Amino acid sequence: MIMSKTSTMTDKTPRVVILISGRGSNMISIVNAVNDGSLPIKIAAVISNRPDAAGIEFAQQAGIDTAIIDHKAFALREDFDQKMASKIDTYSPDLVVLAGFMRILTTEFVEHYANKLINIHPALLPKFKGMDTHQRAIDAGETEHGASVHFVTAELDAGPVILQAKVPILSTDTAETLAARVLEQEHKLYPEAINKLVTKS
Ligand code: GRF
Secondary structure, three states, rough: OOOOOHOOOOOOOOOEEEOOOOOOOHHHHHHHHHOOOOOOOOOEEEEEOOOOOOHHHHHHHOOOEEEEEHHHHOHHHHHHHHHHHHHOOOOOOOOEEEEOOOOOHHHHHHHHHOEEEEEOOOOOOOOOOOHHHHHHHHOOOOOHHHHHHEOOOOOOOOOOOEEEEEEOOOOOOHHHHHHHHEEEEEEEEHHHHHHHHHHHO
């Protein structure tokens, strides 16, 4: 008999919804970790706010439920967030994972998912919240940089850190070379952080 990975999943397997906006390489690293048996979760859905997000096609081909909720169709941020939340809640997730999801979320949304909404940020928080983290780290003369997985709270990039990964900053680094080295770490860090949360290890 051929056993599929899903055959090892039980009713108690933590359910995860992943939100993306673009290429989705972190989402793909999470899917790969599930498929190689190192991450005991069920990816219930991948949802994008952008119809052209490359990651959506990957998720579809991987047989994962997908949805697109285009934020441009909503005049109010509150309405978009409510629509997202009602879609997410149909999957009864234990964890909602932001993986390159490029929208500021309302406090209401964030509080609705208190303690089960996480994000990956390309910097060693609390340093370099916000955008252009790699260039800012180089400009600040930092010798190391990295990525953080953290709980999402109402204040941008300020929630409690779950795990971090560090890389050295080389004298030859540009924002692009540094971003690539950090991204490589992100792809290991995010599955590891999710694993830590779902297994409470
Ligand atoms: C990553 O660098 C992540 O840290 C940041 O947005 C980027 C998303 O990349 N939040 P991807 O869509 O996962 O490839």
